[in-house]
Amino acid sequence: MARLGVNVDHVATVRQARGTNEPDPVTAAALAELAGADSITVHLREDRRHIQDRDLFLLRQTLKTRLNLEMAATDEMLGIALKVRPDCVTLVPEKREELTTEGGLDVLRHRQLLKKQIEPLRQEGIIVSLFVDPDLEQIKEAHRLGSDAVEIHTGAYCETRRYDKRYAELLKIQEAVRAGGKLGLGVNAGHGLNYQNVQDVVALGGIDEFNIGHSIISRAVLVGLERAVREMVALVRPGE
Structure with missing residues (x-):
């Protein structure tokens, strides 16, 4: 049964x-x-x-479930991750001018940089996932670099x-999920998923975790966070 990861970045966006x-x-995460x-x-x-260093350290101290830290592959972020020791680090591309993450990592192009990030994290027992487009060559390279998992970027499917x-686009995701599974990688999915489009991706099967933020927080403004999360859980784990 798939898991649901809730991204609370946009709670911090409102605060900032x-x-x-x-x-x-931190309170939103507890709820x-x-x-x-x-x-x-x-x-x-x-x-x-949005998220500040203090938020991250407090979350590590208070969470009862797993902490997944999304971060760019930089020395600064690596140092923070090794101090905080989240359960999982998801390496993502990052540009200052973007509103939100615009695409997956180019693992083939940046393999040496990513390798330097992956090795020390895994040595500390931290699960490492790479955020990639549904591209088979990128997934194969992620496996070659020793990544534990990939998170499939679902943005193109969601925005079309x-x-x-x-x-x-849905077929591309399906191929990517199957490829990751065959290679023994954990397979997650995220970006742009909402209450209307997530069901078709869930129906593909083979996805271990859905990471969803903006849609849940947006709905929470209207119906409350607990209800918004429960409704998404019901879609990700139908029949539970």
Whole structure:
């Protein structure tokens, strides 16, 4: 049965808009856990636009489930990860000017840099996942580098409105999931998934964890965080 990872970045986005201490992403993470989240995801960005270092350290101290740290492959972030020791690190591409992560890592191009990040994390018992597009060569390279898992970038599928193109993107995800599974990698999925489009991806099978943030936090503004998480759990784990 698939797990649900709830990303609480955008709780911090609202807080940072006013520079106050509320709403608190650490409290939001606790509520998400109570509602059935299997893990909590945060992206500590270089520019600290939402999650702050203090949030990360407090989450490590208070979470009852798993902590998944999304981060760029930099020496600064590696040092923080080795101090915090999250359960999982997901290496993602990052540009200052982007609103949100725009695509997967180019593992083939940056293999030497990624290898330097993967090895010390795994030596400390931290699971390492690479955020990649549904591209078979990228997934194979992730396996060759010793990554424990890949997270399939589902953005193209989620953003496409035409049925034929949407179906084509779904097939790419399916191929990527199967390839990752055959290589013995953990396979996660995320980016752009919401209450309307996640079911078709769930139906593919083979995905260990869905990492979803913006959609859940957006719904939480209207119906409350616990209900928003429970509703997504029901979609990710139908029939439970």
